[in-house]
Amino acid sequence: MQGKKLLVTGGAGFIGGNFVQYMINKYPQYDINNLDGLTYAGDLTKHREIEKKENYHFMKADIADREAILPLFEKEKFDYVVHFAAESHVDRSITDPEIFVRTNVLGTQVLLDAAKQMEVTKFVHVSTDEVYGELELDSSTLFTEETLLQPNSPYSASKASSDFLVRAYHETFGLPVNITRCSNNYGPFHFPEKLIPLTISRVVNNQKVPVYGDGKNIRDWLHVHDHCAALDLVLHEGVTGEVYNIGGHNERTNLDVVKTIMTTLGKSEEFIEFVPDRLGHDKRYAIDPTKLEKLGWKPTYTFETGIAQTIEWYVENKWWWEQIISGEYKNYFKKHYSLDQS
Ligand code: NAD
Ligand code: TYD
Numbered sequence: 001m002q003g004k005k006l007l008v009t010g011g012a013g014f015i016g017g018n019f020v021q022y023m024i025n026k027y028p029q030y031d032i033n034n035l036d037g038l039t040y041a042g043d044l045t046k047h048r049e050i051e052k053k054e055n056y057h058f059m060k061a062d063i064a065d066r067e068a069i070l071p072l073f074e075k076e077k078f079d080y081v082v083h084f085a086a087e088s089h090v091d092r093s094i095t096d097p098e099i100f101v102r103t104n105v106l107g108t109q110v111l112l113d114a115a116k117q118m119e120v121t122k123f124v125h126v127s128t129d130e131v132y133g134e135l136e137l138d139s140s141t142l143f144t145e146e147t148l149l150q151p152n153s154p155y156s157a158s159k160a161s162s163d164f165l166v167r168a169y170h171e172t173f174g175l176p177v178n179i180t181r182c183s184n185n186y187g188p189f190h191f192p193e194k195l196i197p198l199t200i201s202r203v204v205n206n207q208k209v210p211v212y213g214d215g216k217n218i219r220d221w222l223h224v225h226d227h228c229a230a231l232d233l234v235l236h237e238g239v240t241g242e243v244y245n246i247g248g249h250n251e252r253t254n255l256d257v258v259k260t261i262m263t264t265l266g267k268s269e270e271f272i273e274f275v276p277d278r279l280g281h282d283k284r285y286a287i288d289p290t291k292l293e294k295l296g297w298k299p300t301y302t303f304e305t306g307i308a309q310t311i312e313w314y315v316e317n318k319w320w321w322e323q324i325i326s327g328e329y330k331n332y333f334k335k336h337y338s339l340d341q342s
Contacts (some may be wrong), residue, residue, distance in 0.1 A: 003029040004121075007078040009063055010085030011035065012042035014190045015224055019082065019264045022228040024050055031055050031077065036085060037062040045320065046189045063107035063132035063296035076090035080235060081115055082124045083108065085254070086162075090130075090155045091191055094279050097154035105165070111321065123177045124235050125166040129247065131181060131219070134282035137218060142288035143181070145243045152280050163243075168240050177239040180231060182246035183287045186306065187224030188313045192321045195219075195254060196307075199261045200314040201321050203271060209262075213277030215255030218284040222248045223306035226299040233297050247287025248299035250306075257307075264311050 004128070006023060010016035011034030026031050036042045038060055050056050061068045063085050085107060087093065087100045108125070115123045133150030138227040149164075170173040190197040199209045225287040230246045238244060252260075258272060301309070314321065 004079040005031045016084035018224045035059045073118045081197040093155035100158040105161045108162035131160040176240045179243045183220035208273040210275040221250045223301035250303040
């Protein structure tokens with residue numbers, strides 16, 4: 001495949017960071033540009049091993065800053081944009097919704113304007129299954145691309161708003177877009193405020209794990225590597241204007257996930273602490289990925305193989321997550337988790 005200029009927004013975060021590494025390995029002829037505002041969730045130490053490569057470039061910018069983004073697009077003339085940059089944590093959207101609107105809605109619109117002006121070949125908008133709302137715990141219904149968008153949290157409402165803007169830029173201006181809606185990801189470099197890395201890091205450090213409510217809420221888990229492969233396929237083969245759901249049929253209750261991690265790490269369930277439920281806590285998410293499978297994608301990890309690989313990675317790479325929870329981020333932990341023993 002010919003060399004292309006790829007812009008990845010949010011490439012210092014969890015999924016964007018994995019995608020940068022996936023693409024640089026798979027397409028050494030591509031020029032990979034990582035644009036990130038380096039919020040609390042952005043971290044460049046994950047790219048220590050690729051940052052000296054000639055075809056990797058980092059640009060610090062706020063996607064909602066029109067004065068910075070438009071000239072950058074004019075100068076760089078990207079072929080492809082894969083847009084991850086976002087505020088991504090539901091709990092934070094409950095305590096501080098405004099930044100979610102600014103980054104996720106306005107930031108996306110600024111990028112769309114820039115992509116339209118510079119006539120990019122493809123704009124892939126990385127969205128989430130959470131825009132569909134919630135499913136009942138005892139149902140077998142799955143989210144399809146036709147499911148009505150009924151977001152419940154300020155986070156998912158901001159993501160749904162950005163999805164509508166992406167659709168509108170396609171319908172109104174003919175911008176060549178795809179929207180992807182993936183289920184919950186897990187894997188290396190997952191920021192330790194989310195359930196799986198939070199559980200692993202706390203268990204390793206002999207701390208209790210907060211489980212919201214009764215722990216029976218269900219999420220549909222996908223290893224980040226399989227998400228990256230799906231995005232690669234959609235970028236190159238996705239039919240312009242189409243939405244693709246991404247998921248691997250791995251539904252688990254939160255309690256199952258936490259217990260699996262504890263068992264693997266040889267810890268007793270006494271380390272589970274049930275805490276008050278999240279406000280508006282969505283009961284169940286579950287994805288029907290048939291449309292993407294027809295395009296040629298299938299996941300390589302089961303939940304069992306993926307979680308084993310992930311736990312091993314966190315044990316071997318304590319340096320990465322410890323620098324996060326021992327730094328500025330610690331204040332957040334202290335503020336939000338009164339059971340923190342340190
Ligand atoms: P993350 O929070 O780990 O990373 C977000 C990145 O965006 C960070 O590097 C941050 O610095 C950057 N960023 C935030 N605001 C910015 C701004 N104004 N300008 C520039 N950069 C900014 O998030 P993630 O979990 O990697 O999620 C990435 C994308 O995937 C998001 O759009 C999210 O909605 C979507 N998604 C996530 C999941 C999941 O399970 N984590 C599942 C489906 C979809
Ligand atoms: P999270 O990782 O925040 O992802 P999302 O809210 O986007 O699905 O949470 C996953 C599930 O785990 C969700 O049902 C909330 C629950 N949860 C806990 O029980 N305890 C925790 O400390 C966290 C962060 C999440």
